[in-house]
Amino acid sequence: MLSFRRSAMFLVAATMIEAQPALTTIQDILYRANGTRFNGEIFINWNAFVAGDTSEIATAQVKLPIVNGVLHVQLVPTTTASAGANYHVVYNSEGQFQFSQVWAVPPSSVPLRVADVVVSTGTVVGGGGGSSPITTSPVQISDVVGLTNALANVPQKGIGFALGRAAVINSSGQIDGASGNPGDCVMVDGNSGPCGGGGGILPSFADSETPSGAINGLNTSFGLLATPSPSTSLNVYLNGLRMDPGVDYTVSGSTINFATASTPQPGDLLLANYRYSNPLNPLGTLTPTQVVCSTVGNTTSGTSSATLGTCTLPAGLLFAGDRIEIRYQYSHQGTAMGFTPQVAWGGVPILSRTVTAADTGFAGILDFAIGGSGTQQWSGQSWGSSLAFAAALGAASANTTLSLTISFLGQMSGSTSDTLTLSNFTVVRYPAQVNP
Numbered sequence: 001m002l003s004f005r006r007s008a009m010f011l012v013a014a015t016m017i018e019a020q021p022a023l024t025t026i027q028d029i030l031y032r033a034n035g036t037r038f039n040g041e042i043f044i045n046w047n048a049f050v051a052g053d054t055s056e057i058a059t060a061q062v063k064l065p066i067v068n069g070v071l072h073v074q075l076v077p078t079t080t081a082s083a084g085a086n087y088h089v090v091y092n093s094e095g096q097f098q099f100s101q102v103w104a105v106p107p108s109s110v111p112l113r114v115a116d117v118v119v120s121t122g123t124v125v126g127g128g129g130g131s132s133p134i135t136t137s138p139v140q141i142s143d144v145v146g147l148t149n150a151l152a153n154v155p156q157k158g159i160g161f162a163l164g165r166a167a168v169i170n171s172s173g174q175i176d177g178a179s180g181n182p183g184d185c186v187m188v189d190g191n192s193g194p195c196g197g198g199g200g201i202l203p204s205f206a207d208s209e210t211p212s213g214a215i216n217g218l219n220t221s222f223g224l225l226a227t228p229s230p231s232t233s234l235n236v237y238l239n240g241l242r243m244d245p246g247v248d249y250t251v252s253g254s255t256i257n258f259a260t261a262s263t264p265q266p267g268d269l270l271l272a273n274y275r276y277s278n279p280l281n282p283l284g285t286l287t288p289t290q291v292v293c294s295t296v297g298n299t300t301s302g303t304s305s306a307t308l309g310t311c312t313l314p315a316g317l318l319f320a321g322d323r324i325e326i327r328y329q330y331s332h333q334g335t336a337m338g339f340t341p342q343v344a345w346g347g348v349p350i351l352s353r354t355v356t357a358a359d360t361g362f363a364g365i366l367d368f369a370i371g372g373s374g375t376q377q378w379s380g381q382s383w384g385s386s387l388a389f390a391a392a393l394g395a396a397s398a399n400t401t402l403s404l405t406i407s408f409l410g411q412m413s414g415s416t417s418d419t420l421t422l423s424n425f426t427v428v429r430y431p432a433q434v435n436p
Contacts, residue, residue, distance in 0.1 A: 021055040023074040027111040037069030040093030052080030226276035233275040297422025308422035309408040318400040320372040321432025328425040330362040334418030342409040346398030359384040
């Protein structure tokens, strides 16, 4: 009986030995970039996979010391194993991470070097059993779940993309480099121009200028190097406190005249900031016009008044002396029915004309002058392709301290398949400008 048990144990052991998967030897000498041999350790990691002989290989890690560059290790082949099987190898030296590699190990009866098994990170090494050779292929974008959608949301380079430029988004959603001179400022809409004036010629600035004149508690008149233009651009600071114009001082040309109660005393610090015109830059202090709205509108075939476009002037935009210019164009498609265009200012119709079926279009200009009494004087001109030219003027009383909407409306004179389109409208603000 004892002899039988011993024979059975030998048979089991032999079976276990026969069941062990074949191993491939990786043997090499590792060097550093300076030619010295690598000393340290490597960690070989792998996830569970099925070997080519159907052996189940469990997830594990092997730590292998490297002395004087000598590498010697035996591993189960992965190129004939289940798809995606590979080894992740991390190199450490002196307790610090150095680099990592991915190994795809083929079956081999002779030792292999590292160069024979290392593959690029991101490649897929296929298996499938048998004696299939190493196969590698790039990872396709569609192979990664969600990557296609993620890349679709990433802005792309436009044809105007340039290094060393401020980035702007073009009308196609692509990234371009801002155009213009290196010293220009970029606007919200992506355009660029000289800083400080929204384009055009810049004014000259005096910052922290010390006015001339004795600071002795008696002298009340101090001189500036230039005449502030406009005069309201002058800010006077006494010991860091901003003085109140008209109360603490007045300005006449380039002279500051202090009130007696505000006269600078010995030891006081007097500074001034202001804009001024330059004889070589006559446009420097002029305020540029501002396009508030400029776009296309909608289309209607209805017989009731429809809003085809709007432009809202935000609260605080309009001041006494400002002027608003409105330009608009309607187009008529068809010849069966006439139409009625309207322009409303703050909800109140200002212009309304009946246009014939023969007119292919209608256009006009409205001009609003903002007065100091809170009223607005307006004038307008309108015409059609056949409709006679007409001019009109009047007054409006919209509250310009609040937001104000300009509406462009239209309707057909009767049921029809004709259409009326607001082709384009533009609203321009001319800011009040005092130029003494």
